[in-house]
Amino acid sequence: MSIRPEFALYLLVMAGVTYLVRMIPLVLFKEKIKNRFVLSFLYYVPYAVLSAMVFPAIFYASGNVIAAAVGFIVAVVTAFFGKGLTTVAACSCVSVLVTELIIKYLI
Numbered sequence: 001m002s003i004r005p006e007f008a009l010y011l012l013v014m015a016g017v018t019y020l021v022r023m024i025p026l027v028l029f030k031e032k033i034k035n036r037f038v039l040s041f042l043y044y045v046p047y048a049v050l051s052a053m054v055f056p057a058i059f060y061a062s063g064n065v066i067a068a069a070v071g072f073i074v075a076v077v078t079a080f081f082g083k084g085l086t087t088v089a090a091c092s093c094v095s096v097l098v099t100e101l102i103i104k105y106l107i
Helices: 005-028 036-060 065-080 085-106
Strands: none
Touching (some): 065 085
């Protein structure tokens, strides 16, 4: 089994891009960042990116948008009350299952 040349090229490009994304900030910012706005912006970027990736998937993970919305609401409420990640995920999954069963058998 041999590696196709296209795959090797794709792998090199991916490795280069990954390296550049990590190297450029180290080269450009030699001093500690002191600007409060920039620090605040950089602090919230990971949360914003994660939210942008996860939020749309929440409503398409289930076969029913209503059940997905109920699961999302349950997850937000349980997280608001300080429950752990496992508890939030379990409560959300159970609520989606129960909602789908209710919709399936009552409607």
